[in-house]
Amino acid sequence: MVVTNAGVCTVQRWDEVDPVVWDTVVGVNLTGTWNTCVAAIPHLRERGGGSMVLISSTAGLKGSTFSTIFGLLAVTGLRVSEALALDREDVDLEEGVLRIRRTKFGKSRLVAVHESTRQKLADYTCKRDRVVHRPVTAAFFLSERGGRVTEWAARYNFAKVSREVGLRAPTTCCRHGRGPRLHDMRHRFAVCTLLEWYRAGIDVEREIPKLATYLGHVHVNETYWYIEAVPELLELATRRLESPKEMKP
Numbered sequence: 001m002v003v004t005n006a007g008v009c010t011v012q013r014w015d016e017v018d019p020v021v022w023d024t025v026v027g028v029n030l031t032g033t034w035n036t037c038v039a040a041i042p043h044l045r046e047r048g049g050g051s052m053v054l055i056s057s058t059a060g061l062k063g064s065t066f067s068t069i070f071g072l073l074a075v076t077g078l079r080v081s082e083a084l085a086l087d088r089e090d091v092d093l094e095e096g097v098l099r100i101r102r103t104k105f106g107k108s109r110l111v112a113v114h115e116s117t118r119q120k121l122a123d124y125t126c127k128r129d130r131v132v133h134r135p136v137t138a139a140f141f142l143s144e145r146g147g148r149v150t151e152w153a154a155r156y157n158f159a160k161v162s163r164e165v166g167l168r169a170p171t172t173c174c175r176h177g178r179g180p181r182l183h184d185m186r187h188r189f190a191v192c193t194l195l196e197w198y199r200a201g202i203d204v205e206r207e208i209p210k211l212a213t214y215l216g217h218v219h220v221n222e223t224y225w226y227i228e229a230v231p232e233l234l235e236l237a238t239r240r241l242e243s244p245k246e247m248k249p
Contacts, residue, residue: 061131061144066157068124069141069149073182075117077189077215079104080182084149086140093122105218158182190215190226191233198236 044050072083082100090099096118098111113121125140132146139148159177162168168179193211197204212223227233 061128061142062157064124064127065141065143065149066154066161068120069154070158070161070182070185071120072113072117073185074189076111076113077186077193078111079186079216080151080154082216084139084141084151084154087138088140089138091121091125091140093118093125100216103216105216107216107218109213109216111214155182186215187226190223191230194226194233195236198233198240204237204240 069083072078073080076083076098078098078100082103085102086098086100090101092099096113096115098113099108100111101108103109128142131144132142135142135146137146137148141149143149143153158181159168159179162179163170163177168177171177190211194204194208197207208223209220212220215223217223227237
């Protein structure tokens with residue numbers, strides 16, 4: 001999926017914009033969007049298809065904010081509320097660690113992220129600070145007005161993108177329709193992690209407390225629920241019980 005922004009806006013005051021600056025703005029936002037489409041379409045065709053979402057955000061931050069939020073949820077399994085509650089001081093871009101506070105059960109934890117995720121968060125930080133000079137909140141993820149992104153906005157924009165790429169049927173009366181939910185990112189992360197462990201022959205009984213801690217589960221039973229809820233996981237767990245010798249140390 002390719003997301004590109006076609007909004008036009010400058011970070012300077014209106015009386016500081018000269019013809020050269022304006023040409024640059026148009027070149028980056030409009031011509032840049034066209035160049036992105038030209039570069040991406042051959043690759044999408046080569047892979048048998050794909051989706052392109054063109055958004056219009058005057059400051060160019062909206063697309064970056066929500067794509068970064070969605071990506072972070074997909075690769076960490078954070079709750080939506082946890083990601084949106086992050087303040088700038090909670091994101092350690094040097095060590096690649098997130099400090100999760102104000103969780104569902106009042107617990108705090110540290111979440112380490114992959115280097116590629118750390119770099120994406122650093123890239124977003126640079127763009128956010130370039131667009132929003134005087135934020136009205138300490139939030140890490142900002143709206144274009146400088147405020148904290150709300151859960152409603154995150155869920156609405158995820159549903160909107162889902163419709164654009166064909167994961168949700170077209171709807172009327174501003175309804176979201178049926179389809180994947182933003183919270184499903186968390187479920188997918190847990191399931192994919194467990195599947196990878198089983199397929200690799202790893203001792204899941206030994207490792208699952210680590211996953212429970214990473215996800216912020218109060219009891220490990222909440223993590224075991226995924227094994228019972230997903231048929232493929234249940235089958236792999238049953239097979240492991242029948243053939244314990246396949247397990248790697």
